[in-house]
Amino acid sequence: MTNSALATAAVAAVDLVKVYGSGPGAVRALDGVTVGFDRAAFTAIMGPSGSGKSTLMHCLAGLDTATSGAALLGGTDLTRLPDKALTRTRLDRIGFVFQSFNLLPQLTAGENILLPLSLAGPAHDRALYTRLTEVLGIADRLRHRPAELSGGQQQRVALARALLTRPEVVFADEPTGNLDSRAGAEVLGFLRHSVREFGQTVVMVTHDPLAAAHADRVVLLADGRLAGELRDPDLPTVIEALRTAGAGR
Numbered sequence: 001m002t003n004s005a006l007a008t009a010a011v012a013a014v015d016l017v018k019v020y021g022s023g024p025g026a027v028r029a030l031d032g033v034t035v036g037f038d039r040a041a042f043t044a045i046m047g048p049s050g051s052g053k054s055t056l057m058h059c060l061a062g063l064d065t066a067t068s069g070a071a072l073l074g075g076t077d078l079t080r081l082p083d084k085a086l087t088r089t090r091l092d093r094i095g096f097v098f099q100s101f102n103l104l105p106q107l108t109a110g111e112n113i114l115l116p117l118s119l120a121g122p123a124h125d126r127a128l129y130t131r132l133t134e135v136l137g138i139a140d141r142l143r144h145r146p147a148e149l150s151g152g153q154q155q156r157v158a159l160a161r162a163l164l165t166r167p168e169v170v171f172a173d174e175p176t177g178n179l180d181s182r183a184g185a186e187v188l189g190f191l192r193h194s195v196r197e198f199g200q201t202v203v204m205v206t207h208d209p210l211a212a213a214h215a216d217r218v219v220l221l222a223d224g225r226l227a228g229e230l231r232d233p234d235l236p237t238v239i240e241a242l243r244t245a246g247a248g249r
């Protein structure tokens with residue numbers, strides 16, 4: 001990948017290294033990863049268990065520190081930001097969707113969606129709030145608490161929350177891991193839709209080839225290194241690429 005392509009990417013890792021622990025027991029979870037994630041594209045990160053997917057996402061999202069290299073968000077190197085600026089950057093510029101939804105149980109769905117805006121401070125974008133809740137099919141569920149919603153509805157609330165701040169990137173960590181196949185397909189369909197309608201950049205870690213086949217591109221990791229990529233993937237090519245990445249270990 002050229003330097004200019006990395007510079008214009010929404011998110012990029014440049015020679016990213018992450019070592020956990022020290023001495024003989026040290027684990028090199030990322031071993032010099034250089035990869036860019038395009039704007040307004042949906043990219044899936046895949047690879048065998050332990051290949052470094054979560055570590056890569058956590059370093060790119062400023063949730064974990066790197067040992068060396070750069071984690072660029074729109075040209076800002078998160079590895080060099082002081083704690084306070086990093087927290088601010090996460091609130092203002094990054095959206096998160098987790099496998100376990102991570103909604104606050106005592107707040108209603110609507111209050112959960114609005115929470116990052118009240119923390120980040122920008123004016124409440126009423127039009128986007130209305131649009132997102134309509135597109136996600138949760139407009140009539142906003143007064144309910146998470147426990148009164150299905151898993152799929154809870155994840156759609158989490159998606160609305162992640163998108164409402166118009167973040168530069170949404171990181172989704174196994175967003176369909178706790179959902180049945182129908183609810184999972186709805187969430188993936190919406191992630192795609194957010195790329196098309198809102199120009200959202202989405203980076204998703206998943207084990208599921210079916211989920212990855214919804215993406216515009218699949219980036220493969222093996223043993224903490226980049227092991228290939230697929231453009232416009234479909235299910236058979238994802239399965240075959242995973243088999244090859246796993247076999248190369």
Ligand SMILES: Nc1ncnc2c1ncn2[C@@H]1O[C@H](COP(=O)(O)OP(=O)(O)OP(=O)(O)O)[C@@H](O)[C@H]1O
Binds near residue numbers: 048049052
């Ligand atoms: N906090 C930690 N301390 C020590 N080693 C860690 C830590 N977190 C991850 N690792 C190790 O780093 C390597 C990469 O882990 P990572 O969780 O990034 O892989 P992954 O591809 O997301 O795996 P999975 O698909 O199983 O979730 C693994 O060998 C893992 O055991």
